[in-house]
Amino acid sequence: GHGLIPQAHAPLAEGVAEAEQIQVFQTILRRIAVEVGQMRPLEARLAALAPRPAQAAPAPLRFT
Numbered sequence: 001g002h003g004l005i006p007q008a009h010a011p012l013a014e015g016v017a018e019a020e021q022i023q024v025f026q027t028i029l030r031r032i033a034v035e036v037g038q039m040r041p042l043e044a045r046l047a048a049l050a051p052r053p054a055q056a057a058p059a060p061l062r063f064t
Helices: 011-015 018-038 042-049
Strands: none
Touching: none
């Protein structure tokens, strides 16, 4: 398993067949997979969050 330990046990879960629990959980996993598939790649997200380089200051005016 994933090593996850539930914080609490819901006794109502005992009344649901294991096959049905598996089916519901797989449906949840498919929804998550669809959402993840619609996300931008990590590199694009990081590029959007990266600070923009400062523009170079204009050359100082010279009076001769």
